[in-house]
Amino acid sequence: MFDFAVIGAGVVGGMVARELTKYTDSVCIIEKKGDVAMGATRANSAIVHAGFDAAEGSMKAKMNVRGSEMMEEICSLLGVKYKKNGSLVVGFNDEDEHTLVELCERGKNNGVKGVRVIHRDEILTLEPNIGDGVCVALYAPTGAIVCPYELCMASVGNAMDNGASLKLNFEVKNIEIIDGGYRIITDGDAVEARYVINCAGLYSDDIAKMVGDGSFKISPRRGEYMLLDREVGGHISHTVFRCPSKMGKGVLVSPTVDGNLLVGPTAENIEDKEDTTTTAAGLAKVRALSSEQVRGIDFSKVITSFTGLRAAGDTGDFIITMPRDRFINLAGIESPGLSSAPAIAEHVISLLIDAGYEAKARDDFNGTRRPMHFFSSLSVEEKNELIKQRPEYAHVICRCETVTEGEILDAIRTNPRPTDVDGVKRRTRASMGRCQGGFCTPYIIDLLASEMGVDYTEVTKFGGDSYINFGKTK
Amino acid sequence: MKKDLVIIGGGPAGMAAAVAAYEAGIKDILILERDNALGGILRQCIHNGFGLHRFGEELTGPEYAYRYEKMVNELGIPYMLDTMVIEVSADKVVTAMNRENGIFSIQAGAVILAMGCRERPKGALNIAGARPAGIFTAGTAQKFVNMKGYMPGREVVILGSGDIGLIMARRMTLEGAKVKAVCELMPYSGGLARNIEQCLNDFNIPLHLSHTVVNIHGRERLEGVTIARVDENRRPIKESEEYIPCDTLLLSCGLIPENELTKGAGIALDRVTGGASVNGERETEIEGIFACGNVLHVHDLVDYVSEESAIAGKAAARYILGNSNKEISITLCTDGRVRYTVPQRLTEVADTSVYFRVADVYRDAKIVVRDGDRVIISKKKQRLAPAEMEKVELTKDVIASLSGGELSFSIEI
Numbered sequence: 001m002f003d004f005a006v007i008g009a010g011v012v013g014g015m016v017a018r019e020l021t022k023y024t025d026s027v028c029i030i031e032k033k034g035d036v037a038m039g040a041t042r043a044n045s046a047i048v049h050a051g052f053d054a055a056e057g058s059m060k061a062k063m064n065v066r067g068s069e070m071m072e073e074i075c076s077l078l079g080v081k082y083k084k085n086g087s088l089v090v091g092f093n094d095e096d097e098h099t100l101v102e103l104c105e106r107g108k109n110n111g112v113k114g115v116r117v118i119h120r121d122e123i124l125t126l127e128p129n130i131g132d133g134v135c136v137a138l139y140a141p142t143g144a145i146v147c148p149y150e151l152c153m154a155s156v157g158n159a160m161d162n163g164a165s166l167k168l169n170f171e172v173k174n175i176e177i178i179d180g181g182y183r184i185i186t187d188g189d190a191v192e193a194r195y196v197i198n199c200a201g202l203y204s205d206d207i208a209k210m211v212g213d214g215s216f217k218i219s220p221r222r223g224e225y226m227l228l229d230r231e232v233g234g235h236i237s238h239t240v241f242r243c244p245s246k247m248g249k250g251v252l253v254s255p256t257v258d259g260n261l262l263v264g265p266t267a268e269n270i271e272d273k274e275d276t277t278t279t280a281a282g283l284a285k286v287r288a289l290s291s292e293q294v295r296g297i298d299f300s301k302v303i304t305s306f307t308g309l310r311a312a313g314d315t316g317d318f319i320i321t322m323p324r325d326r327f328i329n330l331a332g333i334e335s336p337g338l339s340s341a342p343a344i345a346e347h348v349i350s351l352l353i354d355a356g357y358e359a360k361a362r363d364d365f366n367g368t369r370r371p372m373h374f375f376s377s378l379s380v381e382e383k384n385e386l387i388k389q390r391p392e393y394a395h396v397i398c399r400c401e402t403v404t405e406g407e408i409l410d411a412i413r414t415n416p417r418p419t420d421v422d423g424v425k426r427r428t429r430a431s432m433g434r435c436q437g438g439f440c441t442p443y444i445i446d447l448l449a450s451e452m453g454v455d456y457t458e459v460t461k462f463g464g465d466s467y468i469n470f471g472k473t474k
Numbered sequence: 475m476k477k478d479l480v481i482i483g484g485g486p487a488g489m490a491a492a493v494a495a496y497e498a499g500i501k502d503i504l505i506l507e508r509d510n511a512l513g514g515i516l517r518q519c520i521h522n523g524f525g526l527h528r529f530g531e532e533l534t535g536p537e538y539a540y541r542y543e544k545m546v547n548e549l550g551i552p553y554m555l556d557t558m559v560i561e562v563s564a565d566k567v568v569t570a571m572n573r574e575n576g577i578f579s580i581q582a583g584a585v586i587l588a589m590g591c592r593e594r595p596k597g598a599l600n601i602a603g604a605r606p607a608g609i610f611t612a613g614t615a616q617k618f619v620n621m622k623g624y625m626p627g628r629e630v631v632i633l634g635s636g637d638i639g640l641i642m643a644r645r646m647t648l649e650g651a652k653v654k655a656v657c658e659l660m661p662y663s664g665g666l667a668r669n670i671e672q673c674l675n676d677f678n679i680p681l682h683l684s685h686t687v688v689n690i691h692g693r694e695r696l697e698g699v700t701i702a703r704v705d706e707n708r709r710p711i712k713e714s715e716e717y718i719p720c721d722t723l724l725l726s727c728g729l730i731p732e733n734e735l736t737k738g739a740g741i742a743l744d745r746v747t748g749g750a751s752v753n754g755e756r757e758t759e760i761e762g763i764f765a766c767g768n769v770l771h772v773h774d775l776v777d778y779v780s781e782e783s784a785i786a787g788k789a790a791a792r793y794i795l796g797n798s799n800k801e802i803s804i805t806l807c808t809d810g811r812v813r814y815t816v817p818q819r820l821t822e823v824a825d826t827s828v829y830f831r832v833a834d835v836y837r838d839a840k841i842v843v844r845d846g847d848r849v850i851i852s853k854k855k856q857r858l859a860p861a862e863m864e865k866v867e868l869t870k871d872v873i874a875s876l877s878g879g880e881l882s883f884s885i886e887i
Contacts, residue, residue, distance in 0.1 A: 226600070274693065280602040304597030306605065384576035391573035396558035399508065436595035438611045442622055456624060461607035465694040468607055469624035473649050
């Protein structure tokens with residue numbers, strides 16, 4: 001029996017699992033999909049919010065401010081790209097200014113450092129490409145950007161390096177309450193654990209129901225995004241939000257840590273928890289709104305569009321509860337969930353201690369991890385030293401993002417190991433560039449097939465039936 | 475390392491440039507090729523139709539490439555394979571990497587850019603819907619089928635009627651797949667007339683002009699696409715939507731010159747061609763850096779790539795030998811119906827072929843070249859189409875006789 005089962009390998013599950021391995025190596029991470037970071041974690045705004053948005057005293061506010069403070073150090077330990085680029089919430093009229101002043105006050109009360117309201121002249125010095133109609137903005141210098149799926153992969157990987165197990169393709173069908181813990185069941189397999197942490201995102205309500213807790217409901221909220229080529233990544237440097245109004249929170253325009261430009265999302269409440277389709281109307285809306293905030297966005301440089309589903313709870317706040325002994329819900333972790341994840345993980349430990357868990361720190365915990373993109377950060381001399389030992393570091397597979405065979409092999413051999421083309425893509429950026437895998441996909445399949453010892457046709461795009469090739473030619 | 479001439483890319487353009495430079499007296503040449511063999515994209519173009527102009531006979535892609543590979547080998551022109559160029563500087567330092575040498579730099583006397591082009595991917599098209607497996611550019615599918623020997627689909631819809639898409643419609647059919655439709659957004663095909671005939675009509679594959687894909691269905695593998703007719707503003711007409719079940723969508727929606735290295739060197743690109751702006755010798759705005767083939771502008775036939783690359787190779791040799799000659803400065807202008815010209819400017823009095831493409835299909839039209847008000851050339855054409863490259867010859871005498879600094883190219887109906 002494991003000490004802990006963490007259900008869901010998103011960024012919250014990953015951070016919680018890593019935090020738990022500071023105390024025990026008896027942690028099992030359970031994931032329905034064939035890879036980690038497959039839900040909201042892989043498709044969101046990638047923002048570390050400063051913390052002025054959430055209502056004072058809410059869990060969202062507490063976790064956000066604390067998480068945002070912790071994020072830089074955690075990213076540096078885990079080798080995850082992070083950049084404190086600052087954020088601007090822009091307004092277009094007096095009403096917006098009123099709202100921004102309120103937000104600023106709320107930010108100060110929430111403990112956000114350095115927030116202030118600025119006007120057009122100063123905005124222009126920060127962002128020359130700001131929209132023509134923008135007259136006022138809330139400036140938050142502590143706003144930051146991070147790569148969410150990289151953070152998740154790194155934290156799951158680090159937890160595994162410290163002894164945690166990862167079970168992929170394990171869809172929880174039922175949970176039985178057994179003597180001293182829980183038995184988590186899927187078709188043909190089961191995991192027993194003394195404690196269960198429910199981080200199942202969109203499905204966390206279904207998981208809670210399995211132990212008799214029907215107190216909340218999670219609904220998917222669809223958000224459509226467009227990602228633009230790195231060529232236009234420098235169009236702005238801050239994250240530019242829109243002042244929340246009766247029309248909603250609006251879209252954001254932001255650079256990413258990889259140097260692309262991200263615009264979106266829409267916000268649409270839907271029923272289907274798997275519906276990640278994009279719509280012509282949604283993308284048109286993103287275009288129109290973002291162009292008001294930032295002028296001159298070159299939409300001919302869009303390299304991909306995608307939809308993320310936020311796991312919206314029905315309480316208005318994060319749902320962090322303990323409905324039964326040794327069972328914790330971390331549900332409804334919508335925005336600012338990514339920003340809050342490190343704080344939520346920390347909070348879980350204090351909840352456990354309060355409930356009687358004896359948290360004894362391990363002396364063999366190693367909280368650091370080699371950066372996934374370490375090779376690209378080396379000097380030419382260092383690269384050449386490495387190439388002498390491992391020439392595959394000089395063989396470029398992905399031409400658009402200059403990703404080498406060595407880096408791809410490293411990714412395939414490092415926890416949590418990818419088993420499909422998209423898994424390699426998220427870990428290495430191979431096929432994430434302007435040609436979107438046109439050149440390198442056939443080579444990546446070669447590497448995956450040979451490393452995993454499977455046939456070329458067995459390799460999928462993202463698990464399940466997402467096959468790429470059907471069989472041999474005539 | 476120092477080299478007189480470094481050529482980036484060992485496809486048809488790079489090889490033809492190398493051969494021409496060698497024949498013009500430069501022996502210290504190095505071709506850098508990122509793939510594991512010379513030949514470039516021709517290696518996967520196993521169909522025939524290449525070489526009618528250049529060699530007077532019909533060859534397959536690999537056969538055409540082999541003709542040049544043989545010349546390169548016979549002349550003993552050195553090349554490095556599996557070698558990726560990562561940077562070209564304005565002062566002609568080329569930085570590359572490969573297994574044997576790691577990351578290394580070469581100071582070149584002259585550089586020829588011959589990196590070819592890439593296909594426009596799905597993301598750039600921004601089609602709404604799901605993101606399942608089974609959506610490929612036509613060239614990627616071509617690589618799976620012809621190079622790897624695997625079938626990426628059974629029931630296929632093709633979006634875009636570019637030549638690779640048409641070729642793949644036939645190829646997939648011959649391999650036992652069912653190609654259900656080719657949809658083309660424009661009211662005319664993006665591919666050569668001969669390919670429409672030989673790759674679609676001969677196999678009863680329907681070509682839907684003024685149609686596009688408006689939705690993609692399927693969670694894991696593609697299950698179908700919704701197509702629709704578009705109006706004259708290329709907006710889909712809701713009432714015309716039709717669902718086609720299929721497991722594969724191939725995209726053949728245009729080619730983009732691969733100019734990241736060019737931009738890195740600080741060379742501005744022509745907004746229409748997506749390639750550098752060059753003079754008649756195919757020299758870019760930086761002296762001693764030349765460009766040719768599909769990296770400069772997308773060609774319809776490889777024969778013209780070879781022709782253009784020979785010009786660049788010869789000119790690079792002259793530059794290295796100190797025989798370059800910039801005696802005039804004439805800008806070639808276009809009227810919109812002529813979308814662009816290559817070269818974009820003339821700096822030398824010499825016989826020059828000017829290549830261009832038109833913006834729409836024109837019937838019974840004239841290609842007119844003017845020096846101010848003076849008509850220099852007027853050439854009748856029954857049909858002009860965007861898919862086909864056009865060519866006008868300017869003789870040395872005509873260029874010597876020009877009075878102004880501009881030469882204008884137009885289509886008159």
